[in-house]
Amino acid sequence: MNHTHTVVLVEGVSDMSAVNALAERRGRDLAAEGISLVAMGGATNIGTYIGKFGPPGHDLRLAGLVDAGEEGAFRRGLERAGLGSDLGRSDLEALGFFVCVADLEDELIRALGTAMVERVVDAEGELRSFRSLQKQPAWRGRSTHDQLRRFMGAGSGRKIRYSRPLVAALDLDRVPRPLDGLLAHL
DSSP: OTTOOEEEEESSHHHHHHHHHHHHHTTOOTTTTTEEEEEOSSGGGHHHHHHHHSTTTTOOEEEEEEEGGGHHHHHHHHHHTTSOSSOOHHHHHHHTEEEESSOHHHHHHHHHOHHHHHHHHHHTTOHHHHHHHHHSTTTTTSOHHHHHHHHHHSSTTHHHHHHHHHHHHSOTTSOOHHHHHHHHHO
16 A cells, blocks of 8 residues: 555445446546555444544545445444544535445446346346246345345355446446445545
């Protein structure tokens, strides 16, 4: 991290992969720009990473992507580090932290539409596996969107595997707001 001036904190490797993929599609080399992406292994580790890279530690500029369910953990971590108090979502965004409505996969599925996501799943050779999930009693009556989210979250490494192909399939005018906001902030 010798020339790094900004650290982007994300929950996992799939988020890191998606941010990198979108940056590349937009002709940006984040590492060359002095921006490092760090997968924290879950949002509850935010305090540790802010302590290491933020004001208490290396005092680097911070940014990040967080799932709505983990927003409180991020908020508390930022507040404990002295980066604000009583932070609302707009305050988080001003600090460079963008919230995904459910999670990044949910954002990507909504941006692409289920038909396009199914084409990506087919291109990855997993359409039969997805169809099997759709036939399971617990998932039979659910929306295709919910089924796709479950499919992405189930199976070893599927979120990581699909992050790049889903970003590659995006129309650059329809990038999910949190991902777009994060890159614009950097």
